[in-house]
Amino acid sequence: MSRPNYPSGKDLLSAEAVSQADLGDVLERADRHWIELNLADESAESQFVNVVRRRPKMVATLFDQRSTRTRLGFQVAAGRLGHQSIDVFDPDRSRMGHATGETIEDHIKTVEAYSDLIIVRSHLEDLPYKVARLSYLPIINAGNGSDEHPTQAMIDIYAIYKMRGDLSKLSIALSCDTKARFAVSFVKMLRLWPPQRFTLCCLPGIAINPAVREAMERLHSLGTLVSVVHNVVETLDHDVLSIQMQDMSKFSNASLGYDAVDKEQETEPFTITAKKILEHNSNTLILNPLPRFSELDTSCDSLPNAGYFQQVKLSTPIRMAILERMLSGTPWTG
Structure with missing residues (x-):
């Protein structure tokens, strides 16, 4: 048939x-x-x-x-x-x-x-x-x-909208492995509601995922100011920072029940802590698709900037x- x-x-x-x-x-x-x-x-x-x-x-x-x-x-x-x-x-x-x-x-x-x-x-x-x-x-x-991961991208956009308002008036930063699937879908989805400014924070000397690069070029063509930095503190003047580990390859390829994943330590330029936020007097909304690893310190949890558990509710x-x-x-x- x-x-x-x-x-x-x-x-x-x-x-x-x-x-x-x-x-x-x-x-x-x-x-x-x-x-x-x-x-x-x-x-x-x-x-x-x-x-x-x-x-x-x-x-x-x-x-x-x-x-x-x-x-x-x-x-x-x-x-x-x-x-x-x-x-x-x-x-x-x-x-x-x-x-x-x-x-x-x-x-x-x-x-x-x-x-x-x-x-x-x-x-x-x-x-x-x-x-x-x-x-x-x-x-x-x-x-x-x-x-x-298209549904996660819609969750992230909704979380930003509910906690910070109109995306077209915002500066949004993304710190992560550019091969991470949530990142690919998120940057692609931003074409539907382009922010004023978009900053990618990633490891130096490593090629940006072509799908993410193409999506960033698309944002640029829509009038978004697009830039790349290599230290997360350079994003703390933004309205929103979505952060995850810079190397997610082992996590994305781990299958259910068989492959154990060791929690590696993120390198210091790509970690966010309450100390860094307070030192920069930052009001940046911190998001994370979760699970988090060492890129997002638990000291951030009690700050008004922490939006990742509200992100789960939304x-x-x-x-x-x-x-x-x-x-x-x-x-x-x-």
């Missing part, structure tokens, strides 16, 4: 899939869900503000790579919408990929029979794209090797908005 012709825009695999109208729609939906979630926290009576949901959908998570926030975040988002999530990859129980198991093709056809949407997270860059070709269901790329309405949109059949038009 031949596979159907899948509709254009059914999947969210890259930041390039998202148009300006799409991003605006996601942020508007997220704001509505954020208000509902906060009302629900404040009053038991407010449970009635939520609209009556249709029959619950089934959201399948196919994660062959470690995850805390992304996995829990999508599970919580599905639950908040009145839907359910099922785990369709378990290294100890799933047959997929084992010598005595089944092919990815058969596994995905089986998952289709039980679910309405599939979220894929993998150390293999091609897996979300392969699943998208195999399945008529909408597919979300929740991080694939060192390729992309991820729920964004994931709710993305699931709501895709489960309703609304295509991405980027």
Whole structure:
């Protein structure tokens, strides 16, 4: 039996899939869900503000790579919408990929029979794209090797918007490995809401990831002042700093349950501490997609600048908005 012709825009695999109208729609939906979630926290009576949901959908998570926030975040988002999530990859129980198991093709056809949407997270860059070709269901790329992480990019943009306002009036810095998938998607996504200034803080003498360089050139063409520095203190005059380790290769390629990851120490020019922030009298909002390592010292946690745990809270309405949109059949038009 031949596979159907899948509709254009059914999947969210890259930041390039998202148009300006799409991003605006996601942020508007997220704001509505954020208000509902906060009302629900404040009053038991407010449970009635939520609209009556249709029959619950089934959201399948196919994660062959470690995850805390992304996995829990999508599970919580599905639950908040009145839907359910099922785990369709378990290294100890799933047959997929084992010598005595089944092919990815058969596994995905089986998952289709039980679910309405599939979220894929993998150390293999091609897996979300392969699943998208195999399945008529909408597919979300929740991080694939060192390729992309488009939903994290929307979370980061939403966090900046909620905590600092209009991105077009802001200076935004990014300190990280330019091959990090969250960074690739984030810089690409900024084309939809270009900041006044964008600064990349990275190791000297190492080539910038071509995808990030191209995205920076695109920002420049849109009127953003773009620059590169090699010490994180040079970003402390910015409105926002998103920071992670400068070498994320071992983390992006670690598969679930098998590859241990040692916490290496970040080099001093790329670490942020409360002392540095206070010495520079900086009001820079500090974000981190988490997990953090030695690039972000725990001394920062008590400062008003620390926005990374609020960033986690703001991820729920964004994931709710993305699931709501895709489960309703609304295509991405980027």
